[in-house]
Amino acid sequence: RRVTGWVVMDEPVLTGDPHPAVWDLICLGTGLGETMLAGAAAKAGKTVLHLDPADTYGTGFGAFLESECGFGWSLPTRSPIDGVDDSPEIGEATTSPASPTEHCISLPAHGFPVQSRTSIGTSTLFDPENAPSGSNRRQYSMDRSAPKLVIGADRFVRQLVVSGAHKYVEFRQLDATVVCWGPAGGGELELHDVPCSRASVFRDQTLSLAEKRNLMRVLKLCVRAAEARGQSVGSGDPDEMRGAIGAPGSEWRDTTHADQAVNQQAALETSDDDDVLVESALELFSCALHRLGLPLHSKASTAVRYALALIGGDDALASDGFSRLTTYLASLNKYGTDVGAALVPMYGTSEFPQAFARLAAVNGATYALRVGVAKVLCEASDDADADADNKNKSVTAVVTVGGQKLRCRALVVSHNAWPWPATAQSASTQWISRMTAVVDGVAVPEPNDARGKGGATALAVFPPGKNFGAKNESPSKAVTRVMQLSAATMSCPKGMRVLHGSVVSFDESGTAEGDLFGVLARLADTSCLRRHASGEASANENENKNETETETCERATEKQDKPKALWVSFHRDAVPMNCASTIESWSALPENVVTCPGPDGESDFAELVAAVEAAHARLWGAGELFEEKKNVAETNAETTGEQGAGNAGDTDEDDMDALLRDLPGGIGK
Numbered sequence: 001r002r003v004t005g006w007v008v009m010d011e012p013v014l015t016g017d018p019h020p021a022v023w024d025l026i027c028l029g030t031g032l033g034e035t036m037l038a039g040a041a042a043k044a045g046k047t048v049l050h051l052d053p054a055d056t057y058g059t060g061f062g063a064f065l066e067s068e069c070g071f072g073w074s075l076p077t078r079s080p081i082d083g084v085d086d087s088p089e090i091g092e093a094t095t096s097p098a099s100p101t102e103h104c105i106s107l108p109a110h111g112f113p114v115q116s117r118t119s120i121g122t123s124t125l126f127d128p129e130n131a132p133s134g135s136n137r138r139q140y141s142m143d144r145s146a147p148k149l150v151i152g153a154d155r156f157v158r159q160l161v162v163s164g165a166h167k168y169v170e171f172r173q174l175d176a177t178v179v180c181w182g183p184a185g186g187g188e189l190e191l192h193d194v195p196c197s198r199a200s201v202f203r204d205q206t207l208s209l210a211e212k213r214n215l216m217r218v219l220k221l222c223v224r225a226a227e228a229r230g231q232s233v234g235s236g237d238p239d240e241m242r243g244a245i246g247a248p249g250s251e252w253r254d255t256t257h258a259d260q261a262v263n264q265q266a267a268l269e270t271s272d273d274d275d276v277l278v279e280s281a282l283e284l285f286s287c288a289l290h291r292l293g294l295p296l297h298s299k300a301s302t303a304v305r306y307a308l309a310l311i312g313g314d315d316a317l318a319s320d321g322f323s324r325l326t327t328y329l330a331s332l333n334k335y336g337t338d339v340g341a342a343l344v345p346m347y348g349t350s351e352f353p354q355a356f357a358r359l360a361a362v363n364g365a366t367y368a369l370r371v372g373v374a375k376v377l378c379e380a381s382d383d384a385d386a387d388a389d390n391k392n393k394s395v396t397a398v399v400t401v402g403g404q405k406l407r408c409r410a411l412v413v414s415h416n417a418w419p420w421p422a423t424a425q426s427a428s429t430q431w432i433s434r435m436t437a438v439v440d441g442v443a444v445p446e447p448n449d450a451r452g453k454g455g456a457t458a459l460a461v462f463p464p465g466k467n468f469g470a471k472n473e474s475p476s477k478a479v480t481r482v483m484q485l486s487a488a489t490m491s492c493p494k495g496m497r498v499l500h501g502s503v504v505s506f507d508e509s510g511t512a513e514g515d516l517f518g519v520l521a522r523l524a525d526t527s528c529l530r531r532h533a534s535g536e537a538s539a540n541e542n543e544n545k546n547e548t549e550t551e552t553c554e555r556a557t558e559k560q561d562k563p564k565a566l567w568v569s570f571h572r573d574a575v576p577m578n579c580a581s582t583i584e585s586w587s588a589l590p591e592n593v594v595t596c597p598g599p600d601g602e603s604d605f606a607e608l609v610a611a612v613e614a615a616h617a618r619l620w621g622a623g624e625l626f627e628e629k630k631n632v633a634e635t636n637a638e639t640t641g642e643q644g645a646g647n648a649g650d651t652d653e654d655d656m657d658a659l660l661r662d663l664p665g666g667i668g669k
Contacts, residue, residue: 011402029414031059033596035356042363053372060598064142071133110372113416120572124532143348145599146500147483152331168355174342175456214293285321433512441563455486478504504601512570
């Protein structure tokens with residue numbers, strides 16, 4: 001039993017009938033990566049036990065909880081501080097001690113992410129008169145890992161569809177994207193719409209004719225390069241003005257430079273498109289765009305890099321940038337002629353871990369919340385030095401806080417719950433500053449018809465350096481993104497908006513509030529915010545800091561009519577640098593153990609999916625994460641040898657059909 005500040009709760013019995021003597025997989029933590037692996041293992045017929053010391057799903061991908069003070073929200077309950085195990089003792093009566101052939105690894109937080117790596121430097125500001133309080137808070141869905149987008153043609157959508165988890169999630173499209181941009185030489189920074197069609201590009205008077213022509217040429221090159229690799233990109237009539245900006249045939253001609261345009265086009269026609277886009281493996285994306293006619297500080301280059309390709313900073317390589325841009329273009333109109341490239345889950349990103357957990361449970365996995373793991377048992381050796389190095393060992397069992405010894409063949413743990421050496425963490429860690437705010441109106445511009453739909457989903461992109469008076473010592477080298485959600489995604493009541501912001505930082509000494517307060521003040525009126533007493537270090541110091549930040553940011557935006565910020569929370573998470581860092585860290589783990597990273601600083605789920613696929617390969621060898629089931633027509637065709645027989649339009653099911661078929665409110669059949 002748990003007998004301290006945690007909820008007193010008896011653990012369910014997880015040994016003996018009907019449970020297996022040895023589980024094929026034990027997962028600790030219900031983050032998105034862990035639940036994807038649990039779902040894949042369960043669908044493959046493996047026995048899966050999924051534990052979480054928390055009483056809610058999601059871990060880092062979960063949601064805020066209503067705070068006990070009566071207003072606003074707080075982050076989910078966490079563990080004791082690092083290095084101090086003041087949690088309940090393991091139940092002596094039921095504990096099976098480690099055998100002489102087993103080596104013990106203690107989990108300092110019993111499966112919770114340790115405090116030095118998650119929810120770092122949390123601070124809360126609120127309007128004492130208008131902050132959401134009481135039962136009114138139940139009308140909100142406060143996501144702690146946002147902003148995150150689902151790009152229609154990426155591998156995450158594929159895994160959703162192939163696994164069947166899409167049946168448990170609903171989506172809304174991203175309705176608008178704006179980018180903060182100003183002319184070179186000190187012009188005023190403003191939020192500009194990102195062109196989403198050829199018509200909007202044509203109407204945009206901030207783009208010169210040459211920029212329009214070069215923009216369309218770059219996008220067309222991406223389309224041709226992708227089609228040469230067998231990927232379908234773009235749709236619709238290329239002469240249709242509402243068509244996607246990357247659709248084939250969408251290119252302007254500058255009649256004042258007709259001969260030059262013809263010569264350049266002729267050269268492109270005779271060149272390999274990939275070679276034209278990327279000159280060398282080390283070429284930067286910004287340099288490649290400049291070479292192709294989109295200058296570094298131009299609005300077109302800024303929009304392509306940060307709003308279409310969705311790269312995170314100026315150091316992105318051209319190969320990665322064009323790959324992301326191609327995925328974006330392939331997603332345009334994928335779900336309908338009026339649907340853009342990006343989707344947003346209803347109720348928030350926390351729906352994804354629950355969807356994959358439900359998938360795993362439907363396929364036989366066992367779930368137990370409020371069950372922590374105190375120790376992990378590995379094979380021991382006669383060499384004491386070898387025991388200190390877990391490499392090439394195997395985990396044989398875990399011991400819960402309640403003392404149950406559960407044997408397993410493989411173990412998946414949240415990355416921030418594993419007892420990493422401090423040196424290993426600092427060398428490959430980045431800090432993600434996050435902000436979640438409630439405002440009483442539209443902060444990011446929405447389409448004109450949004451009000452009749454209960455609001456819209458909009459994304460504001462602030463390129464590196466556009467942090468509006470941030471107080472941290474080192475200026476941000478990464479893009480800041482702020483997503484605005486409305487009642488249309490069931491995130492808040494009508495008339496209100498929820499803002500989710502994030503930025504990557506490599507400055508360990510900084511704070512999330514220092515990184516993001518300036519952006520909040522750029523979008524909303526922060527003059528009524530006061531600091532929550534529980535996070536107060538010095539009332540006068542914090543009050544002065546808050547006033548200074550507010551005044552600095554409001555001077556830059558005093559002409560704008562802004563909604564009032566009612567409540568805001570800032571925090572930081574420490575995550576691996578990238579997917580490669582996560583995979584590399586596994587070399588220090590027992591051979592049948594993987595860790596899953598929490599939400600990263602990317603706008604999509606590409607890095608997480610890559611890590612999950614690598615984890616699956618490490619535990620169970622080569623093969624797809626989720627095996628794609630063939631439809632009846634394909635199976636019959638293979639059986640009879642009649643390829644392509646029948647009406648393909650009636651039998652083939654694409655990703656769009658699968659995604660929408662079983663969704664509540666979907667097209668159905």
